[in-house]
């Protein structure tokens with residue numbers, strides 16, 4: 420009887436050891452860092468608006484001054500008119516800001532704002548921060564762009 | 567037994583592949599993509615400069631080339647654009663700081679591909695090639711002239727050629743011999759005494775001088791190098807022939823350039839520049855006046871009457887987006903300087919905006935060490951490159967000159 424218990428104990432010990440090794444190896448594996456959220460459409464920080472951000476004409480081209488469109492809708496889906504928009508940003512991993520000062524230059528109707536003067540001068544992870552003030556209140560949103 | 571034999575033959579094959587130097591997978595797909603993006607064949611054709619309607623007019627370029635090499639375009643009759651931008655020296659002068667009529671505080675920039683720049687000078691204090699060309703003409707340390715004198719000189723020496731391109735010259739009979747808003751006190755006084763219409767007339771002739779010189783400079787383009795031949799062969803899968811083949815050291819240098827050493831972050835695209843301004847902690851030169859780079863250039867380009875918003879621009883304001891969306895403040899533009907192209911760099915020491923480093927080894931040692939900036943914040947971080955890695959980077963940079 421005693422010998423069976425000895426086997427069970429030994430088995431448990433071995434299992435614990437194995438689990439420990441597996442856990443250790445798992446911890447040492449390079450963490451596959453979840454990349455930045457690349458969605459081009461998202462809720463603003465406090466949920467006041469839904470913002471979409473995309474190049475006005477097709478693809479993102481490195482080193483070129485391009486215009487983008489920021490489309491603002493309320494949570495209920497109505498276009499946001501007359502918004503005041505501030506823009507900042509940079510490369511979080513390079514500790515530098517944007518090489519240009521993009522501005523909201525035109526309101527194109529249906530909640531769409533032209534953001535002109537956007538330029539990405541190098542490859543890597545860029546962030547654009549938008550401050551948005553409209554009748555519904557003020558909110559902000561960050562878009563990640565990886566080149 | 568059979569299984570053992572197959573394992574053994576696999577190992578033997580693998581060893582052969584390693585020893586035999588088939589060496590096929592030298593670059594990853596991502597590396598190949600980056601290398602292809604640096605090759606000269608990806609350089610797009612030069613776009614017209616809509617702010618200079620004479621930019622692609624051959625007669626304007628011909629007059630511009632005459633003016634570029636003409637010592638008469640200076641106060642003392644001896645200094646031309648070509649004094650510092652030497653045609654047989656990549657249009658630079660090999661000096662730490664340019665010497666015209668006086669001693670300047672900046673390194674002469676080479677001109678290959680200059681028409682593709684959005685900003686001019688190391689600090690970007692001008693926003694077009696033609697506005698740039700006007701600046702040394704009146705700088706007391708460079709050509710040291712004044713715009714009234716230049717207008718008279720053009721009329722006297724090149725009147726006919728000028729009028730065939732730009733139309734009739736204005737009446738200059740009552741324009742003082744020497745006058746400029748930027749000149750000596752006497753020249754400023756003479757300028758301020760001129761009627762506004764006459765000032766405009768002189769400014770128009772002056773702007774056209776810049777447009778002619780710019781038309782000439784548009785023809786100065788970078789040439790193909792060993793690196794480009796190597797890159798094309800790599801992209802097409804051809805075996806690099808003769809000098810297009812890279813040595814193991816050059817390959818290591820290229821890998822470092824686009825990898826661990828992060829050079830390609832700013833030195834990107836077929837001109838090896840991002841056309842932007844960066845503080846990289848390059849130390850100032852003691853005996854030179856204070857130099858804060860881009861942060862002080864912002865007000866200068868905004869105040870320049872020949873900038874893109876000014877009345878001497880041809881075409882419409884849609885060409886002025888670089889100026890319109892320029893970064894005007896913030897810590898990143900203090901002691902920030904333009905990323906220079908690296909094409910031909912190995913053949914033109916000294917380096918940096920005031921010739922601070924006399925060899926490429928010193929440049930790479932600087933970036934490897936990454937000292938803090940004396941003002942503002944350096945964007946570079948220490949790399950701790952080994953001696954072998956530093957030499958490999960130099961070896962690679964030389965392939966951009968051969």
Ligand SMILES: [Cu+2]
Nearest residue numbers: 510513515541
């Ligand atoms: Cu960056």
